[in-house]
C-alpha cells in the first residue's frame with residue numbers, strides 16, 4: 367500500500383468471498399455517510415460510508431448480481447451490485463451521478479480513508495447518534 371503520494375494511492379475493495387473486486391486508483395472525489403433507510407436495509411448497519419470514484423478510476427472484476435430500486439426521494443434509480451455467492455453489496459450507482467461508482471468503504475478492509483465530508487439523510491439517523499459531521503444539503 368503506497369499511502370505517501372495521493373496520486374499513487376490505490377485501494378481494492380472485495381466482497382466477503384472475494385469473487386467481486388473493485389480496484390480504485392487515486393482518491394475518491396466524494397466520501398459520504400448516509401443515514402437513509404435503504405442503505406440501512408442494504409447493509410444491516412445503522413448508516414453507511416461510501417467512497418465515490420469516477421468510472422475511469424475503477425477496474426471492476428467478477429460477475430455481480432444487480433438489484434435496482436427507486437431512490438429515497440423517488441423518480442431516479444439506484445443500482446446495487448452484489449455478490450450472488452456471499453451477498454455483499456460491493457458498489458452501487460445512482461442515476462444522478464452518471465460516470466461514477468460508489469464503493470462500500472467497509473469492503474476495502476483498511477482504515478486508510480479521510481473522514482466523510484458529507485453526511486446525508488441525517489433526518490433518518492438513529493435517535494441520539496451524534497457523529498459531529500456537518501450535514502450537507504446534497505442528497506444520496
Ligand SMILES: [Zn+2]
Pocket residue numbers: 381382383384385386449450451452453454
Ligand atoms: Zn462474494
Ligand SMILES: [Zn+2]
Pocket residue numbers: 400401402403404405406414487506
Ligand atoms: Zn443511503
